[in-house]
Amino acid sequence: MIKHWVFNCKDVSSLISRSLDKKLPLSTRLGIKFHLMMCKLCRRYEKQLLIIHAALKEEIIVPLPKSIQEKIKAALKKK
Amino acid sequence: MTKEIKQHTLSDPSTWVDQYGDYLYTYALRRIQDTSSAQDLVQDTFMAALKAKDNFKGKSSEKTWFTSILRHKIIDYIRKKYKQPFLETDQTGDIDTNSYFHSNGKWKDPPKDWASNPQKLLEQKSFLEILKKCVQDIPQRLAHALTLKELEGVTTKEICKVLDISSTNCWTMLHRARLLVRKCVETNWLETEGNKK
Numbered sequence: 118m119i120k121h122w123v124f125n126c127k128d129v130s131s132l133i134s135r136s137l138d139k140k141l142p143l144s145t146r147l148g149i150k151f152h153l154m155m156c157k158l159c160r161r162y163e164k165q166l167l168i169i170h171a172a173l174k175e176e177i178i179v180p181l182p183k184s185i186q187e188k189i190k191a192a193l194k195k196k
Numbered sequence: 197m198t199k200e201i202k203q204h205t206l207s208d209p210s211t212w213v214d215q216y217g218d219y220l221y222t223y224a225l226r227r228i229q230d231t232s233s234a235q236d237l238v239q240d241t242f243m244a245a246l247k248a249k250d251n252f253k254g255k256s257s258e259k260t261w262f263t264s265i266l267r268h269k270i271i272d273y274i275r276k277k278y279k280q281p282f283l284e285t286d287q288t289g290d291i292d293t294n295s296y297f298h299s300n301g302k303w304k305d306p307p308k309d310w311a312s313n314p315q316k317l318l319e320q321k322s323f324l325e326i327l328k329k330c331v332q333d334i335p336q337r338l339a340h341a342l343t344l345k346e347l348e349g350v351t352t353k354e355i356c357k358v359l360d361i362s363s364t365n366c367w368t369m370l371h372r373a374r375l376l377v378r379k380c381v382e383t384n385w386l387e388t389e390g391n392k393k
Binding site for chain 2: 125130131134138139158161162164165168170171172175178179180181182186190192
């Protein structure tokens, strides 16, 4: 249970993760901001989660193995 | 007055694999990580599309239509996986988020500096490959929670249902997944960068 508006790194790491998925109450957001103002490590953490979030969306096409391609083509022909 | 010609019928099924095979396979792999299951899902998608081809009304593009069939199959696949009784090999809760922090709430192993220009990281194939591998390496249930959220934009409520977990656990799972992936990416990326020097 997080009391007051003074968060530590453990609280903030969890809250940053939550904030990526849902809008948090104003008081919580202020608490996070306050902590981030003073904590370089958590600022880094937040930046890195955002990098991961963006990077996950980048796509590298993986080719479907030839054997599977042939298998599916054959199955489609049958019907 | 020119009317936009909409494609109301699907292209010839014999062309489907060439047109969409790689795309659909990549789509599935990114979400479920398991190669043979991803291949099965792609096959199932094409077979289902063949059965349902008269349902294609041309409201969306062909690619979108195939993708939505696959998407449903992916969610069903993940849902079925977690309906089974808890398997020893499928760890979900081993990683205690508390172990990342001291009792005073400070970082035990603080995040390191990755790069002066984060935007450049997104352009580097080696970085993306490391991220891909890291998502594959974390406990599968955590990976599924993360990809459903990040790639599909599924609401947390829906993720809980699919993975058959309580909503508090859902938040914790995403948090754990992110802590693990971040740490893995950091270790491997910095090693790669170190080797370059």
